[in-house]
Structure formats: structure tokens, C-alpha cells
Amino acid sequence: MPDPYPVALAPGPVQGAPNLPGSKSITNRALIIAALADGVSTLRNALFCDDTEVMIGALRALGIGLTTEPSSQTIVIHGCAGEIPVSRADLFVGNSGTTARFLTAALALGHGQYHLDGTERMRQRPIGPLLDTLRELGVEIRSERGNGYPPVLLSANGLQGGETSIRADVSSQFLSGLLLAAPYAQSPLRLHTAGSVSSEPYIRMTEAMQRAWGIHISCHETPDGYTFDIAAPQKYRAREYFVEPDASASSYFMAAAVVTGGRVRINGLGAQSLQGDAAFASVLQQCGGKVTWEEDAVIVEGAGPLHGIDIDMNPISDTVLTLAAIAPLFTSPTHIRNVEHIRYKECDRISCLVTELRRLEVRVEEHTDGLTVYPGPVTGAAVDTYDDHRMAMSFSILGLRVPNLAIRNPSCVNKTFPTFFQELTRMCGVSGSQSVVRE
Numbered sequence: 001m002p003d004p005y006p007v008a009l010a011p012g013p014v015q016g017a018p019n020l021p022g023s024k025s026i027t028n029r030a031l032i033i034a035a036l037a038d039g040v041s042t043l044r045n046a047l048f049c050d051d052t053e054v055m056i057g058a059l060r061a062l063g064i065g066l067t068t069e070p071s072s073q074t075i076v077i078h079g080c081a082g083e084i085p086v087s088r089a090d091l092f093v094g095n096s097g098t099t100a101r102f103l104t105a106a107l108a109l110g111h112g113q114y115h116l117d118g119t120e121r122m123r124q125r126p127i128g129p130l131l132d133t134l135r136e137l138g139v140e141i142r143s144e145r146g147n148g149y150p151p152v153l154l155s156a157n158g159l160q161g162g163e164t165s166i167r168a169d170v171s172s173q174f175l176s177g178l179l180l181a182a183p184y185a186q187s188p189l190r191l192h193t194a195g196s197v198s199s200e201p202y203i204r205m206t207e208a209m210q211r212a213w214g215i216h217i218s219c220h221e222t223p224d225g226y227t228f229d230i231a232a233p234q235k236y237r238a239r240e241y242f243v244e245p246d247a248s249a250s251s252y253f254m255a256a257a258v259v260t261g262g263r264v265r266i267n268g269l270g271a272q273s274l275q276g277d278a279a280f281a282s283v284l285q286q287c288g289g290k291v292t293w294e295e296d297a298v299i300v301e302g303a304g305p306l307h308g309i310d311i312d313m314n315p316i317s318d319t320v321l322t323l324a325a326i327a328p329l330f331t332s333p334t335h336i337r338n339v340e341h342i343r344y345k346e347c348d349r350i351s352c353l354v355t356e357l358r359r360l361e362v363r364v365e366e367h368t369d370g371l372t373v374y375p376g377p378v379t380g381a382a383v384d385t386y387d388d389h390r391m392a393m394s395f396s397i398l399g400l401r402v403p404n405l406a407i408r409n410p411s412c413v414n415k416t417f418p419t420f421f422q423e424l425t426r427m428c429g430v431s432g433s434q435s436v437v438r439e
Contacts, residue, residue, distance in 0.1 A: 004382040004406035005421065007399025010428045013262030013302065014400070018253040018423055020266070022047040022073060022243035023275060024416045028055050028098040029206060030241055032106055032180050033213050035064045037079035039238025046075045046243050050415040051096040058091045058103055062110075079238055082184035084156075087112025093150075095119045095346055095387070095415070097173055100150060104130055105177035108139045109184045110156040115144075117151035121387065124149060125344055129167035130174040136164045137185070161187030161232050165194040170341050172199045176206040183215050185232040193225035198341040201276020201315050208274055213237055244268055247275035248390075249417050251322040253427060254281055254300040255397045258289040259326050261302035264427070270296040280319040283311065287323075287330065308334035308375065317342050318390065320370075324353050325394035327373035328362045329401055340369040346415070347386035356383045356395065360405070380404030389415040396424060 027047040032055075034041035046052070048070045056066055056075070063085025065078035084107065093099040095118055104127060107114045117123075128148025134141050138160035144151040159181060168175040175193065182189045197203060203226075210217050214237035218229045245268040257264040269278045271293045281298045285291040290303040308330045313320050317339045327334035342349040354366040359381050363374040380403050385391040392407050399405035413420040 001410050001421065003410060004408045005410035006404070006406045007396050008425070008428065009403060010256070010260045010400040012260070012429070014253070014256040014260045014264060014427050015262050016427055017265045017267055018250070018427055020245035020249050020268075021049065021417055021419070023246040024049065024051050025098065025202060025205060026209070026243045026274065027052050028096075028102060029176070029180065029209050030243060031055050031059060031075070031077065032102045033209060033236050034077035034079055034238065034241075035059050036082050036106065036109075036181075036184060037077075037213060037236035037238045038081040039079055041077045041079060041238040042240045043075040043077070044240065044242045045073050045245070047246065047416070048073065049418055050094060051099065054092065054094040054096050055099045055103075058093060058099060061089050061091055062086055079236070081235060082109055082233070084110030084112075089114050091116045093118040093122060095122045097125060097171065097345070100125070100127060101130060101171065101173035101177040102180055104141075104152055104154075105134065105181040107154050108134050108137070108141070108156050108159045109181055111158065112156060114154040114156060115151060121346065122150055126170055127152060127174075129170065130177060133164055133166040133174070133178060137162060159185045161185040161189045163190040163192075165192040167194045168197045168203075169195050170198065170344055172197055172202045175203055179206050179210065179217070179228060179230065182230040183210070183232055183234045183236065185230070188232050189230045191228040191230070192222070195225065197225065198314060199276070199317050204276070205274045212241070213239060244274055246416065247273060247277035247280070248318045249420075251277060251280040251319045252393045252397050252420075252424070254284055255322050255326050256400055256424070256427065257300045258284050258287070258302045258306060259329055259397065259401055263299065263301040265297055265299050267297050269298055270294055277316045277319050279316055280322065283309075283316070283319070283323060286311070306330045308332040308373070310335040310337070312338040314338040321349060321353060321390045321394035322397065324357070324371060324373055325398045328357070328360070328375055328378050328398070330375050333372055333374045335370070335372045337367070337370040346388040347391065349388070349390070352386050352388065352391060356391070359383065360402070378402045382406040382408055385409050385412050387412050389413045389417065393417065393420055396421070400428065
């Protein structure tokens with residue numbers, strides 16, 4: 001694949017049903033649950049990408065038996081029944097936030113010395129709130145550099161139960177990671193959220209998956225947030241589990257449909273999806289698209305000119321980039337707010353979005369918690385992606401309507417959607433990409 005990769009203009013409306021990979025968020029949760037379960041579990045439609053591969057590699061380093069079959073999207077996991085098999089491990093998590101946060105909590109169940117590290121960008125992504133809560137639960141754990149970021153060192157001797165609180169405003173993964181490990185605590189755990197919870201639908205996903213694997217967990221709202229009660233000790237029951245298609249990945253094809261006047265059907269993501277990002281269809285509906293929900297699918301169509309909206313995207317913040325990238329094509333400004341936490345993702349997504357939109361001569365304003373994108377002409381150029389898969393995929397959709405737009409480091413999509421560019425080309429019905437790029 002050339003670098004930069006020139007995106008081809010869509011020759012007409014984008015039509016059809018994209019072949020989407022399995023959900024990264026569900027796959028990595030299922031891998032942790034199955035690894036801790038009592039018995040042998042099988043994951044179907046599992047995602048094979050950079051983020052899940054580092055999770056698989058780390059679990060193998062911990063002595064978990066896994067058999068992978070990428071051609072059939074199948075993973076067989078021999079669970080450890082909550083007993084981490086090895087007492088010493090040095091784990092590499094790449095730039096995978098789910099792997100880093102979920103494994104850190106799970107390692108607290110072990111008995112021994114563990115070290116967890118990642119890429120340079122992972123060393124800039126916070127984990128301190130999770131470490132603070134684990135220490136309150138009796139875990140000897142610290143940030144190796146004393147700054148609340150990886151690398152992380154654990155001297156584990158099991159996870160005590162009790163009552164504590166956790167911050168989840170910067171990342172809901174801190175809370176999800178602790179919930180995933182909590183059934184194997186030495187006694188029941190009551191967990192309060194301290195302040196707001198970012199990307200709340202991911203917490204609901206974690207709860208639903210735990211219940212699907214046999215765990216008793218309850219949650220109720222309080223004046224200050226949420227309180228979770230997890231009975232412990234208890235065990236996940238091994239099972240066969242089907243992974244939904246990735247809703248975040250579907251957002252690019254939904255967006256492609258509305259900006260080209262097309263029609264796409266997203267199979268496997270109906271109104272009852274576990275994934276909050278399926279609601280991006282409703283965001284596009286607010287912008288002027290047409291959306292039809294079915295039990296096991298959603299259909300998104302372009303229905304004329306699109307207009308900007310003022311929207312709190314905290315619950316579905318992985319789709320901020322998708323909306324921001326196509327917003328210059330709208331007829332009025334788009335204001336995205338309450339997403340300050342995305343500054344701590346694969347890149348500072350607010351700042352990087354603003355930088356790259358300005359590179360394309362788009363008028364845009366940066367705010368502490370979001371951005372405002374104004375409609376107007378867009379000038380094609382090579383877009384920097386900051387090794388962020390969502391930057392690459394989002395700006396590719398803008399390239400369907402803007403000549404001479406190209407994507408630098410296109411291979412960064414391997415993090416969650418290795419076949420993205422092939423699938424986009426197929427859905428657009430084009431045979432190749434353009435060749436003229438303005439630096």
C-alpha cells in the first residue's frame with residue numbers, strides 16, 4: 001500500500017453491506033473473561049488486529065492456553081479459573097488501552113511479580129486512577145516512573161474485597177478493568193464511581209458480558225454517580241460466545257452513505273446492540289440522514305443536504321472523529337462537546353483533528369472539551385494520522401468527496417480494522433486510488 005495512500009473519489013452513492021470485523025471492545029473483554037473462566041471457551045467472529053494480538057500474546061505469557069484460527073475468526077481459550085498460572089511475567093501491551101487497563105486489574109489476582117509496558121504513546125496514557133484503587137484493595141502496585149502512567153510494576157497476592165471508589169472520567173476502562181477482575185476478589189466488592197463516567201455505554205457492555213458469563217453484579221445510580229456490587233468469590237462459566245461486528249468501524253460506512261447519497265445496511269448491529277457506538281446512526285439522523293432500525297441491523301441512507309448539530313458525544317466518543325471529518329461538507333457548523341477525555345487516546349484527538357482539518361484549509365475552533373467545525377471548501381492534502389487508526393479511517397471518508405486527499409501511515413488501521421481500505425474500495429465500487437496529492 002502506498003504511503004501516503006491516495007483516497008479515490010466515490011464515483012457514485014456508496015451502497016451495500018460492509019464486511020465488518022468483530023468488535024475490538026467485545027473481543028478484548030471476552031478474552032479476559034474467558035481467560036479467567038472455569039473451563040474452555042470459544043469466541044466466534046473474534047477480531048484479529050494489533051490490539052487483540054497484544055492481548056492474546058500477554059495472556060499466553062501468563063500461561064493461558066489459546067488456540068487461534070484467524071481464517072475462521074475463532075479463538076479457543078483454556079480458562080485458569082481465576083488462578084494466574086505464572087508467578088512472574090514481563091508483558092508488552094503495545095498502544096492498546098483495553099489491554100493495559102484490563103490486564104493490570106486481572107494481574108492483581110495473581111501471586112507474584114509482574115511488569116507491564118507499552119509503546120511510547122502508551123507511556124503517555126494515564127493509568128493512575130486504576131492503580132490508586134487497586135492499592136486501596138491491598139494490591140502492591142505502582143507506576144514505575146512514579147507519574148501515573150505505564151510502565152506498571154505489581155507484586156501481587158490476590159485482590160481483597162471491600163468498599164472503595166474509582167475515577168472513570170478520563171477513561172471508563174479503569175472501571176471496566178476492575179469490574180472484570182472483581183468476581184475473583186477474596187470477598188464481595190462494592191465499588192463507587194468518583195465523579196463523572198466517560199463513555200458510559202462501555203460500562204454497560206462490561207456488565208452485560210459479565211452476566212452472560214454467569215456473574216452476579218448489580219448497579220444503581222446515586223447522587224454522586226454509580227455504585228456496583230459484585231458478589232465474590234465467584235467464577236465466570238466457560239461458554240461459546242459470538243462477537244458482534246464492530247460498531248465504531250461501522251460509523252465510517254454510515255458516514256460514507258450520507259455524504260454520497262448512498263444506502264448501507266449494517267448487519268448484526270440492531271437496536272439491542274451491546275455497543276453504544278451503534279447510536280452514531282442516530283447522530284447522522286440528526287444531521288439529516290435517514291435511519292431505519294431493525295432487530296439485527298440498521299440501515300443508513302443519504303437523504304439530501306446535511307446540517308451541523310450541537311452535540312455531547314461523551315457516550316460515543318470513538319465516533320467523534322467520524323463526525324468531525326465529514327462536518328466541513330455540512331451546511332452549518334457542528335459543535336462537538338464534553339469529550340476532553342479523547343485527548344488521552346492513541347493521540348490527542350481534539351488537537352490532532354484541529355491540526356489536520358486546518359491542513360485541509362477548513363475553518364475549525366479548538367475547545368478544551370471539543371471542537372467546532374465550519375462548513376466550506378476543503379483543499380486536498382496528505383493528512384497526518386499520528387499512528388491513530390481512527391484518524392486514518394475518518395479522513396478517508398472525507399476523501400470520498402474531496403479530490404487529492406491522502407492518508408499518511410495508512411497501515412495504522414491494522415490496530416482494529418486491517419482490511420479497511422480494501423472494504424472501502426469495494427463498497428465504493430472503484431478499482432484503485434487517485435495519484436495526485438498536495439503535500
